[in-house]
Amino acid sequence: MNVKNNMNRSLYTGLYAIKAGIIALLSGGIVQQASGCAGDYAPDADYCNVFSQELIKDPRYAPFLLSYGNPFYESANPQWKARNANIEQWQQYLGLNYDQAHYLVMKATRADIQALTKGGQTTDPKLAFLTPDFVQRHKQALLYLAYAKYLEPYMHIIRQSESWNYYSEYSDLKEASELDEQKVTNVLIRSWNAETDKELKLRYGYQLVRFAHYNRKYNDAVTLFDKYVETLDDKPEMYYYALSQKAGALYGLGRTQEAISDFIKVFTYSADLKKSAYASVFLIHNNDYNETPQAGLDTERLLSSVQTDAERRSLYFMLGYKAFNNPLNELEKIVASDPDAIEAKVLMVRAINAIERDVLADRYSYSLKAADKRYPLLTEKEITDFLGASYKLSAKMIRLAHKKDFWNLTTAYLCFLRKDFAQARNHLAQVTTADATYARQKDIIAAHLYMAEQTQISPETERTLHARYAQMLDRNNPSNRTFLQILANRYYLQKEYAKAFLISNTLASVRNNLQKPLLDELAAFHGKKNKNELETWLDKNLRDDSFNLLYGTFFLTEGDLEAAHRYFQAEKQARIHVSARIFGYNIREWYSGAEKDVMRDDYLADFPFIKQRMSEKDVTDALLKLRKAGEKNDAEAAKANFLLGNFFYNVTTTGYFRHYLRFDTDNSYFSEKYSDYNEEKAKDKYMANPEQTFYVIYGESYYRNTTDLAGKYLQKALRQVKDDELKARILFALAKNELERSYKGQDYFTGVDDLPAETVNYFNQLTQYKETAFYKDACTYCKYFDDYVSR
Secondary structure, rough: OOOOOHHHHHHHHHHHHHHHHHOOOOOOOOOOOOOOOOOOOOOOOOOOOOHHHHOOHHHHHHHOOOOOOOOOOOOOHHHHOOHHHHHHHHHHHOOHHHHHHHHHHOOOOOOHHHHHHHOOOOOHHHHOOOOOOHHHOHHHHHHHHHHHHHHHHHHHOOOOOOOOOOOOOOOOOOHHHHHOOHHHHHHHHHHHHHHHOOEEEEEEEEHHHHHHHHOHHHHHHHHHHHHHHHHOOOOHHHHHHHHHHHHHHHOOOOOHHHHHHHHHHHHHHOOOOHHHHHHHHHHHOOOOOOOOOOOOHHHHHHHOOOHHHHHHHHHHHHHHHHHOOOHHHHHHHHHHOOOOOOHHHHHHHHHHHHHHHHHOOOOOOOOOOOOOOOOOOOOOHHHHHHHHHHHHHHHHHHHOOOHHHHHHHHHHHHHHHOOOHHHHHHHOOOOOOOOOHHHHHHHHHHHHHHHOOOOOOOOHHHHHHHHHHHHOOOOOOOOHHHHHHHHHHHHOOOOOHHHHHHHOOOHHHHHOOOOOOHHHHHHHHHOOOOOHHHHHHHHHHHOOOHHHHHOOOHHHHHHOOHHHHHHHHOOEEEEEEEEEEHEEEOOOOOOOOOOOOEEOOHHHHOOOOOEEEEOOHHHHHHHHHHHHHHHOHHHHHHHHHHHHHHHHHHOOOOOOOHHHHHOEEEEOOHHHHHHOOOOHOOOOOOOOOOOOOOOOOOOOOOOOOOHHHHHHHHHHHHHHHHOOOHHHHHHHHHHHHHHHOOOOOOOOOOOHHHHHHHHHHHHHHHHHHHOOHHHHHHHHHHHHHHHHOOO
């Protein structure tokens, strides 16, 4: 299924960033954040799920929700930024609010804290809460923080020779080995012995273990943990900070099974260190520091590392998270231990999110062979089977769980994706909680259910949609995307193509692929009398462009000059934006060059009706007059047809004015607009594609090339011409036009021997006019031609 490739890509993308986090274990007094870059690919950027993963309502597990663009999920919702448990410990211990504790621990300078403990002052206004009374009551804690801030810059291992070092690029970082090891250790031990407060003792113990670990004194780190941390018999968050350092030391000693066991404990019981503990478990298990994750896992070995049911659930959760594609097997094992486990809910919303990305795709890269073309679409057996298995497990959980609202929501939504709308409504009715997040998700599913149940969008349905679901018709809200997709799909299936198109597109969107049948549909809808409210809302999307301009451009591309002129003549807003040189020619390709330096204007003066600056109407005026002049059989007719051929060549994908019929402002933008293969795609009809069910975004740019029209007029000019200079120009123009035509079948040419036979034929004829001035220019400015004559 499509989801598999997306998942694997995310796993590889995030691997480096996950590995980097292992070495940077968080500190006791100060937490130092590290971030990784997932590269330029951003698969989550344009995706908006219908079922909210944040329904789990536990920010501690937010990083483990599904994301394809980052190694861990990042919520845009500030409420989902989990508070740092270490800071919360400080907050409670010192009687501060969270922001004050955060500033004191993370931002305040060591110098300010030392000054206050010595009876001095600080000029930092954000430390105003550190009153003399506060300092007196919490002097020992402030002394600890001052020393922790002294140590913090050195809490790294930076060994340039180490292949596992992820900090080697930061040459300005300090490392633990720069400190006097014995002196620091003695200070920490004396402080631990002198301190009577168990919480501060624990923090000093943490610093001892971390300092030994980062000095690569692994045996010492384990011993210090046992003596100065474990003996306190106290396991708040800071205990697991210290345990993570001990686990790292155990790995350094080669005691991998014990290291894995401790990291699983850290994952299970720590709020702050779940991400680094998860990554550590599998990096140690794999013993693999390259970029390729190992395929197999020794599950039994991992299971032997756990000691409690809670740890066992954590391990199954980590295995389900790592499995990425299908976590259902691990989910079942979790709920066998605790049917209300948060880990099971996280794995289920991940599974649902993965299914959504295939079933609710904006576009389908594979052929739509499904008989039922009602959106949402089930197109592949693998994703259909995964959806069915997820539904069965979710329905089973309604029976097993004590708190059933979450599972009724997941089951209702999975029924919706399976198009079992009646069952979806039954389960939705069972969601009775007053919780605002759950209630909102229930309303969202209900709205999508109503939309999906409509087999025909009648005028009555349109009135209901506008009255009851007006908020779902906001195109600017990405959360409404699926609702609007369903509506577009239903319109498309009942052959109301204009309405289907206008759900997510505007009239200007037609510029990307001018199709007269679609324009006709849109024009007919625009002219409809007595539109209802929803139709009036759709009609607003037809006001950002001109039908006359679009029809005129379409007919000009087709070579129907009379029709193009008729529409351009009716256009009230004339646009003067192209010069007479659009009828000229060039020998060298130089898109960034100034028009006057690239385009030659031979013979333009012979036709005074060609204006120096022209609107679309002026251009078609000139084309019609040139065509009439070209109907004779004299020197003027040859020139007229030459200019006509130039015009239609200049607006091809390689012409200097290639932007003119493609609605760009200049020729410099390289895009699919100038790709010849899109000419074939331009023939696909919006309304005649049996596999098309809707167009969410009419975005691909498909344009017809005008090489046939250019060739027709140039051939006529060649038959009429008597003058050798003009004939040389015509032959060269024909050679270029054939080269442009051949680009559809070949991306590039390696040299003159690779040129199409038609171009070579015209080059060969051109060699008969060596005495002309144009021949010499062609040899100077066209490498293909110069190579041809030099062979």
